[in-house]
Amino acid sequence: MRRLSRTRPELIGLAVVAAVVLIGLPTVTNQFFTFEFAKVAIFVTALIGLNLLTGYSGQISLGNGAFMAVGGYTTAILVQRTGIPYWTTIPVAGILAGVVGFLIGIPALRLTGVYLALATFALALSIPPVLNHFDTFTGGHGGIVMAPAMPPLGLDLSQEQWLYYLCSGIALVLFLFAWGIVRSRTGRAFMAIRDSETAAVASGISLAYYKTLAFGLSAAYAGVAGSLLAIATSYVNPDTFGLSLSLALLVGVVIGGLGLDFGAVLGSLLVVWLPYYAEKASGLQIGSLSFGGKPDIFYGALLILILFFAPHGAAGLVQRGWRWYLLRRTAARSPLPEPVVER
Secondary structure, eight states, rough: OOHHHHHHHHHHHHHHHHHHHHHHHHSSHHHHHHHHHHHHHHHHHHHHIIIIIIIIIIIOOSHHHHHHHHHHHHHHHHHHHHOGGGGGGGHHHHHHHHHHHHHHGGGGOOOOOOHHHHHHHHHHHHHHHHHHTTTHHOOGGEEEEEEOOOOGGGSSOOOOHHHHHHHHHHHHHHHHHHHHHHTTTHHHHHHHHHHHHHHHHTTTHHHHHHHHHHHHHHHHHHHHHHHHHHHHEEEOGGGGGSHHHHHHHHHHHHHHHOOOOTTTHHHHHHHHHHHHHHHHHHHHETTTTTTTTHHHHHHHHHHHHHHHOOHHHHHHHHHHHHHHHHHHHHHHHOOOOOOOOOO
C-alpha cells in the first residue's frame, strides 16, 4: 500500500497526459496520420482479444484474422442490404464472431501448443477461398462497397477525425473491460490454465469452459475490430482478411508483450507504423548499396532488434524502465543514515 500511494501521483499524471494526447492528436495531424492512428485503435481492439487468448490463457491462435472477416462482412452485408446505420452493426458483428469463435473453440479443446496453432492457421488459410466461393452473398473478388462513415449529429469533424474518435472510444471501453476480466476470477482461471493445465484441473477449474470462453471473447474482440476496419475503409473483400492479417496480429501481440496490459497498445503502434517507416527507410542508399523496393529487409531487421532488446515485448521494456525509475526515485528520497559517534 505504501508503494502504491507513492506511485499514485505519477500514474495519475501519466493518465492525464495520455488522455490529452488521445483527445488532441487528430487536431494536430493531417488526414493521413489521423486515419493511420484510427487503424492503430482498430488493431488495439483486435490485439486485446488475442492477448486474452494467447497471452493470458496460453492458447496460440493464427486465425484471428478469420474472426475479423466475420465481423467485417457482417457489417458490410447489413449496411449494404438493409441500410441500417453502420454503428448499429458493431455489437452484432462482435456477438456473431464471438459465437463462431466459441463453436470453433469446442473442437479445439483437444489441441494444444503448435497443433492448435496449425489448426487456426488452416482456418486463416480457408477464409479467403470460402468468401470468394459464395460470391453472390459476399461479392467475391469484387467485395462490398459501403457508403463513407460520416460524423453524426452535425459534428464539426472530418471523416478521419470521426473515425479516429469512434475507433479509439470503442478500443478504450474494450480495454477497460478486458482489464477487469484479467483481474477477476475468470482472468485468474485463464492464467492458471496457461501456467499448468494439470494444476488448474486439480484446483477445480473447468478446462472446457474457460478455454472455449477465451476463444469466444477473443473472437468477439476480433469481430468488433473487423467491423471497425470495414467502416473505416468503406470496403471489404477476401484479400482484406488474408493470412497476412492473422500473422500481423500474432506479430503485434508478441512484440507488444504477451500477458501485459498495454502490450496491445504498443503492439498496434508497431504493427501499423513499422511497415510505413520500413518503406521510408528502404529508399536509403549507402554508397553503392541500395535497398530500393525492398522494405521487408528493414521490417524484418527492426523486428529482430525489438525482440533482441525487448524479449518480453515493448510493454515489458516499458515496465522495466518504470521499475528502474521508481528504484532511483526511492533511493534519491531515502534519508542518509546518521553517522555513528563513538564515545
